[in-house]
Amino acid sequence: MAFRPAEGAAGQDGPGADASRALEFRLLGPVSAARAGVAVPLSGAKIHTVLAVLLLARGALVADSRLSTALWGDAPPPTSNAQIYTYVSRLRKTLGNCVRITRKGPGYVLDARDAEVDLFSFERLDRLGRQALEENRFEEAGRLLGDALDCWSGQALENVTEHLLRFERPRLEFLRAQALERRIEADLSLGRHRSLVPELLSLVARFPMDENLRAHLITALHRSDRQAEAVQVYGEGRRILDEQLGVVPGQQLSEAYLRMLRGEGAVPPRRPLMLLPARAAAFTGRAGEAARLRSLLLRRPSGPGARLRAALVTGMPGSGKTALAAEVAHGCAEAFPDGVVHADLQDADGAARPPSAVLAELLTALGETEDPARTARLGPSELVRRYRARIADSRLLVVLDDASGDAQLAGLLPVGPDNALLVTSRARPAALPAAHTVSLGPLDDEDAVALLAETAGADRVRAEPAAVRDLVRYCAGLPLALRIAGARLAARPQRTVARFAAQLADPRTRLAALSYGSLDLSRTLGRALIRLTPGTAAVLPWLAPVGPGPFTARLAGEVTGLAEAEAARALEELVDAGLLFAEPDGALGEDRYRFHPLVLLHAATTPRRDLPR
Template sequence: MAAADGGLTDQSEPDGPRLTFRVLGPLQVQGAAGPLRVPPGRQEVILAALLLESNRVVSTSQLVDLIWEDNPPETARTQVQICVSRLRKMLAAADGEVSLVTRPPGYVLHTGADNVDAALFTALVQRARGLGETGRPEEAVGILRSAVTLWQGDCLTGLDSGPLANRARRLNEERLAAVELRIRLELELGHHDRLVSELQMLTHEHPLREKLHGQLIQALYWSGRQAEALEAFRAARRYLAEELGLEPSRELRDLEAAILAGDLPAPAPPAPSVPAPAARPAEEGEEAPAAGTAPAPGSAPARHDTVPHQLPADTADFVADSQRLAALEKALTGDDGRATVGLAAITGKPGTGKSTLAVHVAHALAETGFPDGQLYCDLRGTTGTPATPVEVLGRFLRALGIPGQLIPETLDERAEMYRTRLAARRLLVVLDDAAGEGQVLPLLPGSRGCAVLVTSRARLTALPGAHRVELDVLDEDRALELLARIIGADRVAGETVAAEALVRTVGRLPLALRIVAARLAARPHWTLASMVQRLADERNRLDELTHGEMTMRASLSLTYEGLAPEDRGLLRLLSMAQAPTLPSWLAGALLDDRRPFPSDLMEPLVDVQMLDVAGVEPTGGFRYRFHEIIRVYAREQLAAQHPPEARRAAFARMAGGWMHLAQEAHRKVYGGDFTVLHGDAPRWEPPAAYTDETLADPLAWLDAEQTALCGMVGHAADEGLHDLCWDLATSLVTLFEVRGHYDLWERTHLTALAAVRKAGNLRGTAAVRASLGSLYMSRSQYDTARQALTSALDVFQALDEPMGEALCRRDMALIARTGGDDGTALELYRRSLADFDRAGDVVGRAIVLTQSAHIRMRQGEIGLAQRQLDEALDIYEGVGYTGGRARTLRRVGQVLLEQGQSDLAVLTFTEVLELCRDSGDVIGEGHLLRDLGHAFAMMGRPDRARDFYDRAVAAREQIMDFSGGALARLDLARLLKEEPGRSRELLTPAVAVFRERRMVRELAEAERLLGAC
């Protein structure tokens, strides 16, 4: 428990010896007999890291990185183990309520939340925040004052670890944010006079914090000191101009204007909000400039924060225990004063409603408890292909606005980026159907503002600090309530005895009851008593089963046998689909039915709850989902009822439908079947109108269906459809390349490569290897890429396949160009151009023209470069390929800049910037902001150049592209070399990035400029 004054619990309390830890200042450990000495160096670093993540697993890899930021020795993991062992002995000898245990993939330090001053500080601030929001500002102020007294200096003073220093800076920021909140509340309470001297000291200590300057100005004005308030504004403006070359923020300027006008409003009633631990980017958005004009100077960078809303639909007829709901909500929202991530686990046997409860709770808390979004993933723990943490983290990072090209490959790096992205958010993560703790632990955020809700058939006893709810069958009252909600209260009241018998017959299992009730709802003329009799007969047929299994199978069998023959057939065939949700066109493909509204085929299965509606498609049609138990039952019936040749034919139509839609999506993006090879596997075409509506935004469709499409590559390989397998895999590069799904690119292609090699399919093998060459090139693995492309080119030449030759030579030219071998690159481009012409591929020709024009421009052949770019633009505009047009227009702008036509270059870059924003290309936006900075610098407009470089830094670092941000910082530092303070501020983090990424040339220049500062 927290002591009344907000400090750590008094050591004289009679509840036994305790250890307390301090990180808000120098690292200190206090035992019952006095302070404990922690050996300096590695043991200090490890203990500090474990304390900052108390009660959560810290991986061994993280600890290695904290101690050896670069080049750890081969014995690093062993040395960490030795340090942990020594710490464990020290803590055990102190006889405290603390344990340091091994928990794969690392270690966890278990201790009470109020034993660590950082955790206690955060809990107190969160409590104060809640009090302020509920109209109790005086209490909030007292708690905030107590919270700040926990600090004894800067966090982890004297500890030598760069990564820990970054975490310490975030905690230091939290302290200032708490101070600013407390002052805001006191200003609103009218304590203006008493705050002036404190604010004068704070603005002197933190002169760059404009919020503190604003609070000082307000305190002075409301204390009747108008002239001093104006002088405080002018002092802030002078400092910002001298140190940063910036004007004060709009908020400060508005304060000055209000004071001069004499109408600065009185303080508003308290409605405070504590910033989360790490500061976010600027909150104000940016008006997009009109086409053909540059954005206005001084406008803030565009925000790329995304608020994900991934929850499935809630269940309308939901019933649950109100106390259980309240306990779950409390565990997740932190009303219990928790100092760690809110974590709840819902476990139980199949059919007890785990997912239904989780989704309902998540919807209930979405807006008020977690306004920064909700992430959801079906972990597929009970299927044969559970989702990997690497895969899930990639999905979540994309949903949080990180471009795929910037998502790292390893689990640890993705987890670190994920935790960093969530550090300043209040966000709920729902992990459905977990296989076990190992699947969940890497997906836990590090921010105490976030919460995680997990469902699983396993008990998940090793999740640290989780609130656990184990579901069983419904009690009789709730079972009757659920039945009444589905079939109507009148029918239940009219047959009370039969209703009670019915819920007992299905064992009060929610899923079984829903299935039987749906059958009754679809047949209002049936009595409840007749349903009890039918179900009893079915159970007698299945009496060899266990009770829970018998309940489900009896319910499923009864409903299944009551379906029309064509609906039973569709249910069986749908069980072959491995996608998490099922689009309506699948029904048409499986039955070879091309009706215009294929969802009509699904609805009879929805009526009896053999399928659930999972969402709505852009066409207005529905998406559907199997409960896993029903899918297993349907697959059993499929094996018993359908001969192998019928199953293969239905599967081939389903796979052909996915292939047709993927091919059409590529055509819509590129304006035709350009820059891609196809196989001869048959397609199944949904109705044309349905396809056009579904693919109105082809990239969005590919994105939404990527799990199903990638799954179909593997499924086609398993079924021996090798020609469709490689065709679908390579067609999906349309998505993989644009969105940066490099892991999916590799996984699908290695699956396809194994399939075509096994089948002896030479053309497919070459196509897959050529595509893998493009992947390796995107990853800067140039030697591997060259080997793959060369082997593919040999096969294509032997087969006389001009499209394959063209694609290989184009990518080999790009490798040569990247390596500085312009002569080889131009020769390869020349031959690739001839190959594309032979294949009749105009978009391939335009791509080669654009890429080779860049070399011509570098070599000073500006006229030739311009002619090539003009031809490429004509092609792109003719076929409607927007992405190609944007890339070529950027090169046109660079040519114009080389020719001294800066005004036209600015107009061109601005047009491309708009195209990037329209398409959501945040990486391209960062490039164009830098281009505009270069243009204005060449025009002798340093003010405009500075603005665009600033925005390029913000755009890059917002998406965690720290290399791109460092380059823009270097640009800006060159421009501001006469402002040493600002240049130093820009260059210091840039040097660290260049050194870490081994960007030798940039590092040398940045260090030279930093030395000059």
């Protein structure tokens, strides 16, 4: 298969960037390199070892001592540093300008971000397959995990030194075994037990002490009406474990055998549904808000008249509403035995999705067996009826992300005290029943630095505290801006934080610099304008001269030329869209408003159109 670069890889500027896209590295088999499908000649275990260690470091510094240990173990020769230099020089010459190997301090850094590495492709596909399996998307999970396993071309690191092999191969082979077990689990869930039997017989013969594989084989044989063979497989496993290790079968193997004896397991027990965005690797900031939301959703009401538990997260675009909702939902999932479902209520352009399309998607996720296209053609009333009937007796958490208003939400609300609801929106929809609201403002400096360190690396942040303070100030506490800044720094480990902070220092280039891959602050703010009435969308650029504020509707009217009442209506709509903050009343009792610095910058750089009169 053609390997795909790991997520987050981005085009590298400078000479050789185009050539590197044709370079492929293999670690999951014999270590090798190929350019445009043609093998790059690499000779000797030592050269392969140096290349493998540099690739496994993923762009981080590899100290000379680490290379020495991988090459010679605990007995390096007196000339080890000179030999390492020679091996690195040969690699540079052989690979050419497709990658950069640079000397930094006590070691080397290999920058192969734009090349394709089979290990990184495997990890990405395995992660996506694992998520699909957790969400009961078995067909997709089987395909993704099968693609992940196809990245392997033998045993990992076949042609490196024994010293590197001893440390790295067990970890990689364990990841491979886990992916294989998950793919088998997906196939069993799809009823492919008969076709799995030959593969599982072969695997159990190769790995006779792997209890999980043996348990899967017993299940596949049982479902194929081959109980006698299943009993034999269990007995053989029990004997081998006793003779080789002096232990009895573990829980998974024992339970597979007992299910067979009881005649259970014709259909695998259904997991609780988990249809959620991926959880952030390390959730940073918002700890208090997350704890409050978890408390609200886990507090099950009791007694007559008990109502639906509902919580609402509000905040401006880019404030981290979706990330917080995903973190809380994952953390609460065990309290909802029927699972968690998630629906995104906006499309890729930022427009509100029709409720009927969202309902059809939720019904399919909840197990509606009818053809999804046919379900989507049902009338709104029938869709709502089916949705509520399907979840009436459930204990389910429903997450509705980025709601635009009452009309969109009305038919999507679950009913009953056993279900719970978590909604994110830029304003508070009136349709939510007694929702507890958590409003997200900008992060304080401490949380902002922590979020930046999570993405760019703690060492990087500690090394340039003054530049980091400047960068945090330019991002104005907005989580999306900080994540983009961190991603850009992580993608360019050779550049200083100060250099990137200097780009952000200029207001004319700040928004353009806050863009990386699929993350784009200007596009996110621009999508928020789509939901505004055309008149209010046209007003925003004209408000830029008022500055950050606070300011009143009277001042806004003077700047835009609108009557004060018209200006007030536009300002309130901008508050509801999360593009303005409402301030406490001033001394004269007037409503006051304030811009977030980055929204003000967006307003100032948005072309003006004639205002409706």
